[in-house]
Amino acid sequence: MGEFDLISRYFHRPAQRSPLGVGDDCALLAPAAGHHLAVSSDMLVEGRHFLSTVAPERLGHKALAVNLSDLAACGAKPLAFTLALSLPAADEAWLAGFARGMWALADAHGCELVGGDTTNGPLNICITVFGEVPAGQALLRSGARPGDDLWVSGTLGDARLALEAFRGTLQLPAQAFAAARLRMETPTPRVPLGQALRGCATSAIDISDGLLGDLGHVLAASGVGATIDTARTLPLLAAGTGVCDDAWALTCVLAGGDDYELAFTAPPALRPEVEAAGRASGTAVTRIGRIEAEPGLRLLGANGAPLAQRFAGFDHFG
Ligand code: ADP
Ligand code: MG
Numbered sequence: 001m002g003e004f005d006l007i008s009r010y011f012h013r014p015a016q017r018s019p020l021g022v023g024d025d026c027a028l029l030a031p032a033a034g035h036h037l038a039v040s041s042d043m044l045v046e047g048r049h050f051l052s053t054v055a056p057e058r059l060g061h062k063a064l065a066v067n068l069s070d071l072a073a074c075g076a077k078p079l080a081f082t083l084a085l086s087l088p089a090a091d092e093a094w095l096a097g098f099a100r101g102m103w104a105l106a107d108a109h110g111c112e113l114v115g116g117d118t119t120n121g122p123l124n125i126c127i128t129v130f131g132e133v134p135a136g137q138a139l140l141r142s143g144a145r146p147g148d149d150l151w152v153s154g155t156l157g158d159a160r161l162a163l164e165a166f167r168g169t170l171q172l173p174a175q176a177f178a179a180a181r182l183r184m185e186t187p188t189p190r191v192p193l194g195q196a197l198r199g200c201a202t203s204a205i206d207i208s209d210g211l212l213g214d215l216g217h218v219l220a221a222s223g224v225g226a227t228i229d230t231a232r233t234l235p236l237l238a239a240g241t242g243v244c245d246d247a248w249a250l251t252c253v254l255a256g257g258d259d260y261e262l263a264f265t266a267p268p269a270l271r272p273e274v275e276a277a278g279r280a281s282g283t284a285v286t287r288i289g290r291i292e293a294e295p296g297l298r299l300l301g302a303n304g305a306p307l308a309q310r311f312a313g314f315d316h317f318g
Contacts, residue, residue: 027114060101072194076131160256196277
């Protein structure tokens with residue numbers, strides 16, 4: 001199977017929403033009038049972002065999910081994406097599985113594949129997504145203000161829990177491992193929540209490198225600090241805190257990575273609106289702390305006293 005057979009068999013569908021899709025030198029997109037185009041790229045490298053044990057179908061899902069998560073964090077509506085693939089071989093079983101996972105998530109979000117690049121080499125997947133957001137309404141990292149509540153969506157830490165089980169650092173019961181592994185391999189991008197938070201959240205970010213590290217970007221961009229009540233974050237581990245000791249559970253929740261939940265801020269007066277956005281999008285939202293004028297990030301333990309435990313952030317070159 002040659003490059004162009006491969007593309008036409010697995011990655012070419014007629015464009016439905018875009019003026020021009022796969023097949024020419026460029027695709028053409030048509031964001032609605034009065035909207036900005038939101039653009040983001042994420043690359044997945046074997047051994048770095050995923051384990052070779054992952055099923056191709058889950059990998060196809062995840063490659064698109066991590067990109068849609070960036071659109072969610074901006075409050076943008078997905079339009080289209082491109083797929084740049086480096087493949088060690090034209091393995092048809094692998095391609096069919098990968099494409100199935102990718103198309104299922106793409107269709108669920110009405111996001112169409114409009115182009116890409118295909119080459120032979122080490123397994124590497126780079127997707128670029130394009131979304132639209134009404135001009136001036138994108139959720140940014142820079143909008144958090146002292147007094148705002150700090151919120152997170154969904155559950156946190158289960159992907160890290162699965163990773164530590166793979167590494168052999170933690171032993172998990174089989175059922176807890178399967179559930180945590182599903183969270184690691186098939187994250188849910190919070191696209192409906194992101195759009196529902198427009199006009200309500202003052203800032204947002206998606207959590208890819210761990211809550212503390214990613215929140216740090218919001219604090220820096222907004223010129224503020226924050227306090228997190230860790231007693232409110234500990235229960236966010238979906239596997240339950242019974243599967244490991246509390247220190248590990250906190251590490252997974254606060255500094256886990258690969259969560260693809262949203263961390264966002266909103267004024268306390270808008271708590272009913274935030275909760276309504278959560279309900280409307282079918283996404284749990286939890287208030288975990290507050291934004292303060294004093295720079296830095298402070299963690300409170302169960303008794304309300306400063307937490308002694310320290311956490312390392314994730315940095316590819318750190
Ligand atoms: P070019 O030489 O102009 O870069 P290519 O010959 O690489 O174009 O690709 C031919 C067409 O197939 C282009 O429209 C390109 O966007 C598309 N394409 C290539 N790889 C993929 C892929 N993995 N998924 C979707 N479309 C792809
Ligand atoms: Mg090319």
